[in-house]
Amino acid sequence: MSHPELYPIGDAARRSGLSVSAVRFYADAGVVPPTSVNDAGHRMYDIDAIARLELVRTLRELDTDLDEIRRLLGGGTTLHDLLTAHLAIVEGQERTLRARRAVLRTLIRQGATPAQADLLHKLVSMTDEEREDAVDAFWNDVGAGLDVPEGFVDRLRRMRPVLPPEPTADQLEAWIELADLVADPAFRDAVRAYLRDAYSAPEARALATEPYQDFIHDSGGPLMAELLAAHRAGESPRSPRARHAATRFLEAATALAGTPLTPEVRERMADGYLRVPELMRWIAEEEAASSAPVYGDTHGRYLALVARINGTEAEADATALPYAWIAEAVRAGEPAPGGSAR
Template sequence: MPSDGLLSIGELAERAGVTVKTVRFYSDRGLLPEAGRSSGGHRRYGADALDRLRFIRSLRALDLPVPDVERVLDAEGPDAAGEAMEEAVAGRLRDVGSQLVALRWKETSLRLLRDCAAGERPERLRLLGALPAPPDTDALVRFWRRALPARLPRPVVSTVLDAVVPRPPEEPEPGQVLAFARLHALVTDPRLERPEFRPGPPLPDGAYRPVVLYEGLAEAYGLASAEVLAGRAPHDGGALDCFVAAYARARGEADTPDFRRRLVGLLALDDSPVLPRYWKLAAGLFAPDEPVLGLLHHHLSVALRLQVHGPTV
C-alpha cells in the first residue's frame, strides 16, 4: 500500500476478490468513487472503498441489476437506503419467481415429451413448441374480445375476461400444460376466420342490449356456481329463473312460457365446435372452487330444455 494509505486499483481488486476490469467498471459508473490519482494518473482508492466494493459485490452476487445497486448506494440516510434495498430485493424476488415458473413449465413440457408414446411425440412437440414458458394469455384474450359484442363497455369486458380466461398455474401438472397448449392452438387456429368455426353471438335473433344480458348472466352464473359447489345441479327457480330473466330483459320481453320455448331454440343455434372444445380444455385450468362459466351455461341451458320439453326418452 502506498505511504498515503490509498489503494491502487490492483490492490483493491485483489483484496475484494474481483478483477481490475470489475473495479474499473464500477468506478466508471460512479459506484466506486476514487480518492485521487497518482502522479502517473493511476486511480487511488480510500480504505472505505474496500467495504463499498464488497457490498456491491454481495448485491451483484444476488443478481440485483446495476441500476438497483446504484439506487441503494445513492440513497441518503439509513432509512432511504433501507427502503431502496427492500424495493430492490422485492423486485429481484419477483424476477426469480417468474424464472422459476418458466422453468417449471419447461420441465413439465420436457416430461410430457419424454413420457409419451413415440407416435404422439410429433404432435406434442408442435403444440408445446408453440407455447411460451410460462404461457401468457394474450391469444385467449384476443379470442374472447372478437367473440364478445362490440358494444360492451370496457368494465363489463374486463369482468367477462377475468371469468373466462384461465390463468396459467405456477406449478402446472402435465395435464394442465398439455391442456393449455391445446387451448392456445384452438384459439389461434386459422379456421376461426371461417364463419362455421367462429363462435356466434349470444342472441343471434333480433336486437338486444348486451350490457343487460351480460350483467344478468353474471348474476345467474353466480347463483348456479353456488348450487354446483353445494352438489346440486341448477333446476327450476333460483339460478335458472335469473338466467332466463337476463335474456328476457336484454330483449325487452317478459319471461313467459312462450319466451322460454323460444329461448331454448335460440340457445341451440350456435353449433360452432369451438366453444365446447374451449370449455372442455379450460375446465382443468380453473381453481377447484372457481366457476367454469361454460359448464355453468351448459347446466342452465340443459335445465331450461328439460323444463320446457321434459326429459328425452
C-alpha cells in the first residue's frame, strides 16, 4: 500500500505561499493541522493539507473570517472540492477586479467627483432585477404620451441590455454609461423627442407599424445579411447567389405594400439604392445644422451600448454598405433555371 508523500513545514510554507510562522499558527488554531509528526517532532504535510493551506491564504486575502474558514475546512472536503472552491474564489476575484477596472477607467475618463464614484460603484453592483427595472422605467417614461402606432414602444423595449455573468471590462463600461443615461431625464426627453419626430408624422407612421417593424427587425435583416454575405465573399452582383438573395429581399419588401415585384419596381428600387449615399449625406448635413435630437445621440446611442453589453455586433455603418453593388444585384433580377436573367 502506497503512502502519500509528506513535506516538512518549510516546503509546505513555500508551496502554499505562507510563512512558516503562519503555517504553525493555522496548525495551533486547529484550522490546518499537520498530516503527521515524525519521530524528530517535525510537522509533516501531505499535498491535501498544502492545498488547504493555499485555500486558507486565499480566503484570508479576501478578509474571510477565521471561524468561517474553520467551518469550511471542517466538513471533510476532498482535494477536488478544495480546488473547486479555490477556483470559484479566484474567478470571483477576477470578476471583482474587472468591475473595479471598469469603474476606475470611467472615473479617469470623466474626471468624476467622489459622489459620482459612489454612483458608479452602485451601478456596477446592481442586481439583474435592478437593471431590468431601470430599463423598464426608462421606456415607461419615453413611451408616456408618445403618439406612435400601438406596440411600437413595446418592441423598442425588447431591445434591452443583458449583462453576462462574467462581463468584460468593455461590457461593464458600456453598462455604466447606459445606466447613467437611462436615469438621466434629459436623455429620456431627447429619445422621446427623436422618436416623436421620426415616427409621429403622418408620412412616417407606417414605418412604426407592426408589419414594417417585423420586416426591419425579423425577416428583412436576415435577407439583407444573406445578400451582403455574397458581397463579402467577393461574388459578382450578377452571380446566381447575389441575384437570388436580392430577389428574396425585394419580394419581402414589396409584399409590405401589397404590390408585385415588377421590372419597373425593381428598377425604381435599384435607382433608390444608388441615391442612398447622397441622401445620407444630406441627412447628416441637416442633422448637423439642426438643434433637434438626432439618432446617434439618442436612440442610436442606446442601441449601440446595448450591442456592446450583449456582445452582439453593432449595426454596420450604413455609409459603408455597397450600395452600387446592391443596386446592380437588384437590377439584374433572379436567374432563371437555365442561368439567364428573367
